[in-house]
Amino acid sequence: MIQAIDLVKRYNGTTAVHQLNLNIQPGDIFCLLGANGAGKTTTINIFLNFVQPTEGKALINGMNVMQDGLKTKQYLAYIPENLMLYPNLTGLENLNYFSGLAGKKYETGELEMFLLEAGLQEEAHRRRVAAYSKGMRQKVGIAIALAKQAKALLLDEPTSGLDPKASNEFAALLQKLRQQGVATLMATHDLFRAKESGTHIGIMKDGKLLQTLTTEEINHTDLEKLYLQHMN
Amino acid sequence: MIRRIATKEFTEILREGRFQVAAIITIALLLISVVISRSYYVAVNEQHAQARQVERALWLNQEAKNPHSAAHYGTYAFKPKYLLALLDPGVDKYTGISIYLEAHRRNEAQYMAAQDQTGLARFGDLTPDFILLFIIPLLIVLMGFNAFTREREQGTLALLKSQGVLPSNLAFGKWLGSYLAIVLLVVPVFIISAILLALVKDFGPFNIGALLLLLLVYLVYYAIFTGLTLTVSAGSKNSGVALVTMLAVWMVSVLGMPKVASNLADALYPYPTRQAFEAGVNDDKKRGLNGHEPWSEEAKALEKAVLVEYKVDSVQQLPFNFDGYLMQKGEEHDAEIYYKHYALLRQQFENQTNVYRLSAILSPFLPTRFLSMGIARSDYQTHWHFADAAEKYRVSMMDKLNMTFAKSTTYSAEARNWKADPSLWKQIPPFEYEPPTYATLLQQQTSNLLILLGWLGLSFLGLIYAAKKV
Numbered sequence: 001m002i003q004a005i006d007l008v009k010r011y012n013g014t015t016a017v018h019q020l021n022l023n024i025q026p027g028d029i030f031c032l033l034g035a036n037g038a039g040k041t042t043t044i045n046i047f048l049n050f051v052q053p054t055e056g057k058a059l060i061n062g063m064n065v066m067q068d069g070l071k072t073k074q075y076l077a078y079i080p081e082n083l084m085l086y087p088n089l090t091g092l093e094n095l096n097y098f099s100g101l102a103g104k105k106y107e108t109g110e111l112e113m114f115l116l117e118a119g120l121q122e123e124a125h126r127r128r129v130a131a132y133s134k135g136m137r138q139k140v141g142i143a144i145a146l147a148k149q150a151k152a153l154l155l156d157e158p159t160s161g162l163d164p165k166a167s168n169e170f171a172a173l174l175q176k177l178r179q180q181g182v183a184t185l186m187a188t189h190d191l192f193r194a195k196e197s198g199t200h201i202g203i204m205k206d207g208k209l210l211q212t213l214t215t216e217e218i219n220h221t222d223l224e225k226l227y228l229q230h231m232n
Numbered sequence: 233m234i235r236r237i238a239t240k241e242f243t244e245i246l247r248e249g250r251f252q253v254a255a256i257i258t259i260a261l262l263l264i265s266v267v268i269s270r271s272y273y274v275a276v277n278e279q280h281a282q283a284r285q286v287e288r289a290l291w292l293n294q295e296a297k298n299p300h301s302a303a304h305y306g307t308y309a310f311k312p313k314y315l316l317a318l319l320d321p322g323v324d325k326y327t328g329i330s331i332y333l334e335a336h337r338r339n340e341a342q343y344m345a346a347q348d349q350t351g352l353a354r355f356g357d358l359t360p361d362f363i364l365l366f367i368i369p370l371l372i373v374l375m376g377f378n379a380f381t382r383e384r385e386q387g388t389l390a391l392l393k394s395q396g397v398l399p400s401n402l403a404f405g406k407w408l409g410s411y412l413a414i415v416l417l418v419v420p421v422f423i424i425s426a427i428l429l430a431l432v433k434d435f436g437p438f439n440i441g442a443l444l445l446l447l448l449v450y451l452v453y454y455a456i457f458t459g460l461t462l463t464v465s466a467g468s469k470n471s472g473v474a475l476v477t478m479l480a481v482w483m484v485s486v487l488g489m490p491k492v493a494s495n496l497a498d499a500l501y502p503y504p505t506r507q508a509f510e511a512g513v514n515d516d517k518k519r520g521l522n523g524h525e526p527w528s529e530e531a532k533a534l535e536k537a538v539l540v541e542y543k544v545d546s547v548q549q550l551p552f553n554f555d556g557y558l559m560q561k562g563e564e565h566d567a568e569i570y571y572k573h574y575a576l577l578r579q580q581f582e583n584q585t586n587v588y589r590l591s592a593i594l595s596p597f598l599p600t601r602f603l604s605m606g607i608a609r610s611d612y613q614t615h616w617h618f619a620d621a622a623e624k625y626r627v628s629m630m631d632k633l634n635m636t637f638a639k640s641t642t643y644s645a646e647a648r649n650w651k652a653d654p655s656l657w658k659q660i661p662p663f664e665y666e667p668p669t670y671a672t673l674l675q676q677q678t679s680n681l682l683i684l685l686g687w688l689g690l691s692f693l694g695l696i697y698a699a700k701k702v
Contacts, residue, residue: 048394073396084387088247089240100236101395141391148395 001075002047007056009042009207016042018207020056024200026151026181029174031194033227036206040187044154046106047185048078060152077145081157083137087130091120091140094129099147106147107229118143118153119169134161142173153177155186159193164203171197191227193221203230211217233397237405238412244560245375245413254371255417257622258363265358269318269430275428277313278373280329288662294652299633300523300559306334307629309622310662311341314609315429315549316442320361322610331619333626333663335563335633336523337572341619360425361604364450365597366486368418368456373478376461378471380702388613389702403466403699411458415451423449442670446607452684453600459691460596464697489595493588501583509573523562523634525553547643555647556638563630570623581616589679596687599680606677609667613615613676617668625663632660 002024009017017039024093032040045051046058060072085094092098092207095111107112115125120139129137138161145153153174159167174184174197188194188220194201201223202212210230218226245251291307309331317324328341383389392402426443461478468474504512521530535547535554547554592599605611636656641647674681 041642048390050390050393070396072396076394078391078394080387080390082387083391085391086240086388087386088244090235093240093243097236098391098395101233101392101397103233105394111398144391154394 001028001061002030002154002185003057003059003062004043004046005057005059007043007046007058008054008103009039009046009051009174010054015207017046017053020207020209022185022202022209024152024183024185026183027178028200029178029184029186029198030200030202031198032185032202032204033189033230034187034193038204039206039207041139041156043204044078044156044185044187047076047152047154050072052055063220072204075150077148077150078154078157079138079141079156081147081160082134083141085129085137085140088128089167090126090128091115091132091136093126094140095143095147098144102148104147104149111143114143114147115140117146118173119166135166138162139166146173146177151182153182153184153186155184155188157188157189158186159188167193190229191224192220195223203227205230234405234408237397237402238408241379241409242412245410250524251375251413254374255413256522257612258367258371258417259421261358261367262360262363263424265360265363266319266421266425266428268320269359270432273313273318280310280313281310283330283558284662291660292654292657294654295656296654298648298650299637299652299656300335300556301628302657303335304631304653306332307620307663309333309564309625309665311618312665312667314667315432315439316433316446316608317428317610318360319364319425319446320608320610321357321359321602322361322605322608323612323615324610326358327612327615333622333629336566338567338574338623339628341615361608362571364418365453365601365604367413368450368454369486369597370482370629371417372410372414372454372457373461373475373482375413376458377465377475377478379406379410379462380465380699381468381471381474383702399699400696402702403462403695407458407462409697410462411455414454414458416452417448419447426677439670442607448606449600449603449607449684452672452688453596456596456684456687456691459688459695463691463694463698466695466702468491485595488596489591490601493591493594493598496591497587500587501580503577503580509577513569513573517566520569521558521565522561523559526558531558534558545625548561550643552638553641553647554638554643556634556636556641558640560631560634563627563634567623567627567630574623576618581612585613589683592680592683593686596684599684599687602680603677603684606680614667618665621665624665629660 002022004020004022005020007017007020008015020039020043022030022043032043034040042051046053047060047065049065049072052066061075063071063072085091086097089097092108092111092115096106096108097116099106099111112125113120116122118139120136120143124132124136129140132140138158141158159170162170171193174186178184178199186194186198189221195218198215200212200214201218203210203226211226287308287310291305294302309589311327311329311331313324325345328344330343331341332339344349378385383392422443426440429443447496460481464478464481468477521534522528525531526535533610538550538554538557539547540549544550550557588598588602592602602611607612633656636652637650640652641650668676
C-alpha cells in the first residue's frame with residue numbers, strides 16, 4: 001500500500017534520503033525511528049508529494065505520487081507533528097471542512113461520532129479551535145483522518161504533545177485501523193510506543209534505513225540497545 | 233466543492249475582527265457620504281429649480297421691446313442634476329451648471345461648484361464614489377492579502393494539501409468566499425441608497441435600472457480586485473510580501489494610472505488655451521458678417537445677393553426688414569464659427585476620450601471610473617451633449633427673435649424703434665434638456681465594458697495559475 005523504491009532525495013549536496021526501500025502492506029504499522037534530521041519527515045513529505053524525490057519512486061496503492069498526486073491523496077490521511085486548524089472555526093466545523101475537501105459528506109451526528117472516537121470530549125466540539133490545546137487539535141486531526149477512511153496513514157510524530165492517556169487512546173485507535181486493513185507509516189521518537197503499537201520498526205540515520213525488524217522479534221530493552229548502537 | 237470552500241472562507245472572514253471593524257467603518261462612511269450628498273443635492277436642486285423659475289419669469293416679464301434687445305438680454309440654460317450623480321458626481325464639480333444664452337456669443341457653462349470652495353476642498357470630498365472606487369478596493373486588499381499565505385503561516389496548508397483538493401477549486405472557493413463578504417457589504421448600501429434616492433422629491437424619474445447597472449459595474453470591479461488580491465496572495469512567499477505587493481498594485485491602479493492616462497491624453501491631444509481659442513473665434517468673426525455693421529463689405533455683398541434673389545432694386549422693397557435679416561445672417565455666421573471652433577475642441581475631446589479608452593487597459597479603475605460617471609450622467613460626454621443642446625436652443629431662439637423683427641417690419645429708420653409684443657417671449661419655449669439615452673450610453677461605453685470584462689478574465693487566469701503553485 002505504501003511503497004518506496006530506491007527513493008533518493010538530495011538537497012544541494014546533502015542527502016536527506018538515501019536509497020530507501022519500503023513496502024508497507026495493509027494491516028502493517030511501520031514505525032520509522034531516528035534522530036532529528038534522519039530523513040523521516042522528508043520521507044513522509046515525499047509520499048505526500050510535498051517534496052519531489054531526486055531519484056526513485058514513491059507509490060501509494062500502486063500509484064506513483066509524482067504522477068497522480070491528487071489521486072493518491074484520496075487513499076491517504078496525514079497527521080503532522082503539530083497539527084494546525086482554523087482558529088476561528090469550531091472543531092466540528094474544521095472536521096466538516098477537511099472531510100468535505102476529501103470529498104466525503106457526513107451528517108453532523110456522524111462527524112461528532114468521529115470526534116468522540118478520536119477522544120475529543122463533547123463539550124469541545126462546538127468551541128472555536130483558538131481555545132484548543134495542542135492535544136485537542138491533534139484529536140481533531142485524528143478525527144479528520146478517521147473521516148477520510150484512508151487506506152494509508154502517514155503520521156509524523158503524531159503523539160508528541162499528547163498526554164499519556166491520550167497517547168494510549170491513540171495507540172488503541174491505530175490498532176483498530178490496523179484491523180481494518182489500513183497501512184500506516186509513522187515517524188516517531190517514542191521507542192516504547194513503537195514497540196507497543198507497531199508491527200515493523202525501521203531505524204533510520206542520515207537518510208539511510210539501517211535496519212528493519214518486526215516488533216515480535218525484539219523486546220523493549222533490546223530495541224533500545226539496538227537503537228543506541230546505531231546512533232552512536 | 234467550491235461552495236464548501238467558499239462557505240468556510242466566508243464564515244472565517246465574518247468571524248474575524250478585521251472584517252467586522254472594516255465593514256462597520258466602510259458602511260458608516262458610505263451611508264454618511266450618501267446622506268451628505270443627498271442633502272447637498274436636494275439643496276442644490278431647490279436652488280436650481282428656483283433659478284430656473286426666476287430666469288424664465290424674468291424672460292417672460294420683459295416689457296415690449298425690440299426682439300434683438302431681448303436677444304441681448306438673454307436667458308440661462310440650466311443643466312439638470314441627475315439622481316445617480318449623487319452617488320458619483322463625476323466631473324460635475326468642474327463643468328459648471330448653467331450657460332448664459334445671448335446674441336452673438338456662445339458661452340461656456342459657468343458657476344462650477346469648485347469655484348465656490350476654499351482651498352480645503354483640495355483635500356477631497358466625502359462622496360460615495362470615493363468610497364466605492366478607492367476605499368472598497370483597499371478593503372478587499374486588506375481582507376484578502378493573506379487568504380493563501382495565512383494557510384502557510386498558521387500551518388493549515390499541509391493538512392489542506394493532504395486532503396487532495398484541486399488547486400483551482402481551492403482558488404475559486406477562496407475567491408467566492410472573499411467576494412461574498414464584499415457583496416454582503418456593498419449590496420445593502422446600494423439598497424439603502426436606492427431608498428434614499430427614491431425619497432428625493434422633484435428629482436425627476438428615478439431609474440432603478442441605471443442604479444442596478446451601476447451596482448453591476450462596481451461588483452465586476454470588486455470581483456477583479458478580489459481576483460488580483462488572491463492571485464498575489466497565492467503567489468507570495470508570506471503575508472508581508474503579499475500585503476506590500478497588493479498595496480503597490482492598489483496605488484498604481486487607482487492613483488498612478490489615472491494620472492498617467494490624463495497626462496498622456498493631455499500631452500498627445502492638448503486643448504488650446506482659452507486665449508488662443510477666443511482669439512481664433514474673434515479672428516474669424518472679424519472676417520465675416522456682423523449684424524451690427526450694415527456698412528461692412530460682407531453686409532453689402534449679402535444685400536446685393538438678397539436684392540438679386542428677390543428681384544428688387546432696394547432693401548426698402550424687400551418683403552421683410554433687411555436689418556433683421558442681416559442680424560439673423562450675422563447670428564448664423566457667428567454660430568457657424570462657433571460650431572467650427574467647438575468642433576475642433578470636440579475633436580480634441582474625442583481624441584482624448586480615445587486615449588482614455590485605450591488606457592483603460594492599464595488599470596481596472598479606469599473603465600470603472602468612466603462607466604460609473606457615464607451611468608450617473610456626470611461625465612464630460614453628458615456635459616458636451618448638454619452644451620450642444622443649449623447652443624442649438626440658442627440658435628433657434630435667435631432665429632425666432634431676429635426673424636420676427638425682420639418679418640414684422642420693413643426696412644426704415646423708424647423700424648429700429650419697433651417693439652415686439654411681450655406675447656412673443658412666450659413663443660420661445662423654455663429650455664428643456666434630454667440627456668442621451670441609455671442605449672447611446674452603452675454604445676459609448678462598449679469598450680470600457682469589454683475592457684472591464686477582460687480584466688475580470690485576466691484576474692481569474694492569474695488566480696488559477698498562481699493557485700497551482702501554492
